[in-house]
Amino acid sequence: MRCMELFLRNRSIAVLTDQERERLEAAVAERRRLPARATLLDRGEHLRQSTMLVTGFMIRYIDDTEGRRQIVAFHVPGDFVDLHAFPLHVLDHSIATLTGVEIGIVPHGALKRLTAEDPDLAQKLWGSTLLDAAMHREWLFRLGRLDAVGRVAHFISETNARLAAIGYSDGKAFGLPINQTDLGEITGLTAIHVNRVLRMLREERICTFRSSRVEIADLPRLEQIGQFDPTYLYLENRSADPASPLGEENSNG
């Protein structure tokens, strides 16, 4: 798959033209594969390039002084994981892989030339970072307002919607190769608490999360429990068929 194939796919805020996608593709200096559970960048690092996630799943996280981790962002294929580092230069969080991944490296020099030459593309890249900010606001809401089952239901609903936009979910089932500890670090719960919530969702026939796969039996109820309103994801047309499925190979990262 090309590095920029899924970037901003099916998002209403910024529709990339074929030419813009080609220009971004040409800015990729290197493709790299990384193993699962590897830290790519540490908090405080100065960056001269940004990372496009091509396949697999990554996270942004902050550890507390005792080493306990809060995952502050979950990245799916097509995400420009640290585009915000282009203007910020220094990373204020760490970045790691959850699964084996393939990434595209885009030097900031190339981004500088692109944004200087093409204001429309610059605005779309800006929009991409604003989309990240919108998700951070929603994650704040989730952690501050929702109970345990609500937090998990919200994350599953959100991930389903994001993966459907890139063809990795059919709207009811998708591969999610993370464990209950990861889910706990995303939702601010212990693994045991996550386990209890998942059991409740399974027993009530709302959804199951088993063997790295989520199957949603009752999407309206799941979204209701999670108070999930996808407005903040700026999806192009959520009711339409998901983007062309990209196959099992990619759906599991």
Add this chain to the structure above:
Amino acid sequence: MDDPRNLTPFEVGGKAVAEEGLVLLDGPDGIAISMTPDAAEETGTSLIAAAREARDQLAPDG
């Protein structure tokens, strides 16, 4: 009448359950924590003591 947008104290308590040797507390609101039995007992004792003190503060002569 209270504006529901303002943060107000909760009138319904959270629910605690035991799971795999831990105490899980859900609610009220966005509370969702796991504690060891000792930490849960300590928290419960502290909550009861604070509840008594809060009631005294509301008493007419308090």
